[in-house]
Amino acid sequence: MKPVSGAHRTAPPSSTYRLQLGPSATFSDAAGLVDYLSALGVGALYSSPVLQAAPGSTHGYDVVDPTRASAELGGEEGLRELAVRLRERGVGLVVDLVPNHMGVAEASANPWWWDVLRHGPDSPYARFFDIDWDRGPLLLPVLPDEGDDGAKALAELVVEEDCLVSAGRRFPLAPASGEGDPQAVHERQHYRLVSWRRGNTELNYRRFFDIAELAAVRVEDPEVFAATHRAVLRWVTEGWITGLRVDHPDGLADPGGYLRQLREAAPGVWLVVEKILGADESLPASWPVDGSTGYDALRETCGVFLDPAGESALTELSTVECGSWDPRGVARECRRMVGERLLRAEVRRIAALVPAPDQNRLEQAVIELLASFPVYRSYLPEGRDAFDEAVATARSARPDLSAEIDAVAGRVLARPDGELATRLQQTSGMVMAKGVEDTAFYRCPRLLALNEVGGDPARFGVSVEEFHRRAATRAAGWPATMTALSTHDTKRSEDVRARLAVLSEVADEFGAAVRKWSARCALPEPTLNLLAWQTLVGAWPIEIGRLRAYLAKAAREAKLRTGWTDPDPDFDAAVAAWPQAVHADEDLLAEVAAFAGRIREPGWSNALGQKLAQLVGPGVPDVYQGTELWDLSLVDPDNRRPVDFGLRRILLRRLDSGWLPPVDGSGAVKLHVTATALRLRRNRAECFQGYRPLWSEGLASNHCLAFARGRHAELVVVATRLPVGLARAGGWRDTVLPLPGGGRWTNLLTRRPVTDSFAPMADLLAQYPVALLLREET
Missing domain, CATH: 3.30.1590.10 (Maltooligosyl trehalose synthase, domain 2)
Structure with missing residues (x-):
């Protein structure tokens, strides 16, 4: 088999488009989309794993044979044909790599x-x-x-x-x-x-x-690394693959060592890691990677569209309906529960490495320590501060176990590269993920827009100042990191979160509505009830079957009244009946529909704002499949539903004929924003260097998010924040945006010139709630 001709490129892609391969999306199907992706402006197709997965796998993360391409997807010949097709259109191929585990179900x-x-x-x-x-x-x-x-x-x-x-x-x-x-x-x-x-x-x-x-899998063993990576590295060498996304590096014995080995074996590829970073955490400096997969950017980009004024009312709603509001305490309780019940086998294996007269007390000390990490994982010796904080927190929470906690910590620090330290760190990430993402996020329903991978329900949004500070840091330190708004792992899509963000502007109204609706048709568990009403308005209109499936998963993940391993049939039946009961109450359904209708257009404004900010902001933006139009998906498997690419092709052709779409339910305006930004990234890379915050002036300046990119600040992004409050206050009024550097500008979204160096916001955003300005060349 001949390699793809020509040397593969080593520069980061201008953007990526995530495509979930599987039984209904093979290599051949992906090849059939290359012309559309190229027309959209995509820099690289970013696929789920391509190696041989378990029979019937719908996602590919259960690889059973890493030595060959998936036969179900089309085998090596199908992968080659896809790579050739992509190369012909100047589009790269980024592949998801799963080094931590293999499927053994069959x-x-x-x-x-x-x-x-x-x-x-x-x-x-x-x-x-x-x-x-x-x-x-x-x-x-x-x-x-x-x-x-x-x-x-x-x-x-x-x-x-x-x-x-x-x-x-x-x-x-x-x-x-x-x-x-x-x-x-x-x-x-x-x-x-x-x-x-x-x-x-x-x-x-x-x-x-x-x-x-x-x-x-013990990928830290050189023989295992060679065997599990031989096929993928050959495809890299032959130029088929231009980028790698590493799944779950925190599960590895030595993430840094693995990444150094991978970088040495594939020096030319764009390399990013699925590393969940806390709000104040950064990637280890020793990792030879281009960045993360962008959950940190997701938190910031979505959070800047929340209204901090709504925090107290939503906190009160959650407190009254669900009990005391203590998200950090809930998260800690959930992490402890995971160590106690779900990962006890791992706890016992760790505890067995420390001699102790009372093994049960030592296991309790390990559980407490695992539940106390402030981050997913400390990378000793680099992550010593995080480890020390975990030890101090555990000792404070369980002073009766201080001796055992100290015994574990002492042995870890004495040999930070030893088996005890390794297993403790491998397990801490598992405890955090299962305890927080998969449990606490379903128990803290104050505002679901905050409950996202990499997010923190206790932090109510992101200020404009913080957004600019972190974006500037990303531009300077990690310019080739991936950024994301939706992924296959997000709890709800970007457009659902954008609509839920509007609740922060109408918090009192939403609270009154929930109390009224719950009096007519409440779920029998308060946190699930509040989660359900937010889900209903956030994803409205949603089919009964989709809502039922989502609530069943949410209830089991919360592990309050039912669970995956210990279900409560009566409670499960009540949850399953709720969507139909809501739809059967015509008056109630009309009220829900009316409320969802009131937040729909502000939600569109938020969705366009966060989309443009991500696509033009620092980093390599990823577009999750289908999200170039409105997408109101919920957690997996809901977000793996088939995408209507035929409709997207038709709309893109209309846009290319000169059509300027309205902001309406078709979502064509989001496609317009996406294609405009992606094409510009691909064709004018010099416009995407650096980062410069811009500040509007006037009565409504708080409602503007703006920044400039490019060597000479020749590209400007403008987005509307808090659209409900803006309308209540009378619109933009005297607010203007001082444009950097003077000259004449063109709004690429409206194709209209902008000649005033102090651009009136009312004129700039008259047609769309966002603008993308490019300074004309002189």
Whole structure:
């Protein structure tokens, strides 16, 4: 097979477009979209994983064979044809890389795992997986459990064709071990099939979070790195792949070491990491990467469109409806619960590395320490401050465990590159993600626009000053980092958040509406009830089935009245019935529709503002599939619904004929903003250097977000903030925006000249709530 001709480019892409590959979006389907993406102005197609995933996988993160391209997606030939097509149109290819784990749900689909099950520690692949063989046979939590710890399932084991079979699932037999009673055969294996309930407490292999079907890989081993990356690195060398996005680096034993090894193996690619950064956290300076995948930028870009004046009313609503408002306390409680219940197996493996007379107390100390980290992970020795803060917080919370906490901390600091330090840091990120993103975010419904990956429900938005400060820092320090508004992991789409941001401007009105609506049709759990009403108006109009599926997931993630492993059938039934009950009450439904209608247009204004700010701001902007039009998706799998690219092609052609779309429900204006900004990024890279805050002057100056880009500040972004308050105050009135450097400007969105160096905001934003100005060349 011939490589793609020509040397692959090494410069960061001007932008990326995220496409979720899967059964309905193969390499061939992606190739069919290349002309559209090129016309849109996209710099690189950014795909989900392309390696061979588990049978029927809809997302590709459960890779079972990293040595080959996914057959379901079209195999290596399909990948090559996609790469050729992209190259012909000048578009790069960025691929999601999953170094932390592999899929093992269907053992026979993963040849390495299958060999480990058959040969145990003697398998050449035994070292590939993070297995604690000192604790005996490999525990596989796969058996159904009818309250008997899997005893019935064990009694029904059968031996067929050199395999042990349980409920249709097949597991290999060790050589010469298949004679006799199936239960006796089972006892001869290098593994033990156990109840699925034991996975969170007794597992002796590391997982991805609490998912036993994803077994962690020891990619820090050079042999494992070479085997798992051979295919991808070959495609990089041949020029098929121009960028890599590394999934979940915090799960690795040595993230920095891994990234240095990857950079050495692929020196020419654009390299970003899926690293969740806290509001006051930055990437480790020693990582040889171009940046993160942009959740920090997401928090800032969405947060600047929130009205801080609404904080007290929304806090009161949440307090009255749901109880005391303490998001930091809730998050800590949830992290502790995750360590206690979901990740107890990992806790025990950590505690076993510290000699102690009372192992239970030591496990409690480990749980408290894991729950106390201020960040997802400390990177010792660089992250010593974060580690010290975790130790101090844990000791303050549990003074009775101070001796045990100190024992753990002392051993960690004595050997920051040792196994104890490594496992503690690997697990802290898991505790944070499962405790905060997947639990606390569903228990803190003050304003759901804040409850996003990388966000903080306790921080009510971002000031204009903070937005400018952080954008300038990004331009200076991380100019090639990715920025995002929606991803496959976000809890709700950018346009849902933009509409929910309007609630901060109508907080009293929303509070009154919720109390009235709840009196007619409330869910039986207060936090889910407040979450449900926000979801309804934020994603309105939403089909009953989509809302029902979302609320079922939200209720289980919150783990208050039901859960994934311990469901409450009566509560689940009440949640499932709620969407239909709301729709059946015609008066109630009319009120909800009317309220959603009142915040719809301000939500559009916010959506256009945050979109333009992201697309033109510092970094490499990513557009999640379909979000070039209005997209009111909720959490996965809702955000993986098919995208109507035919409609988008039609609208883009209309735009190219000179049509200036209205701001309406079609979303064509968002496509107009997106295409204009992406094409400019691709064609005029010099306009996207540096960053300069701009400040409007006049009575409504607080409602303007503006900044300049370019060597000579030749590109200016203008966006409307807090549109409801702006309208209440009488509009822009005397407000003007001083433009930098003088000269004549063109508003690329309206195609109209701007000649006044003190541009009246009322004129500048007469047609659209955003403007993109380019100084004419002299």
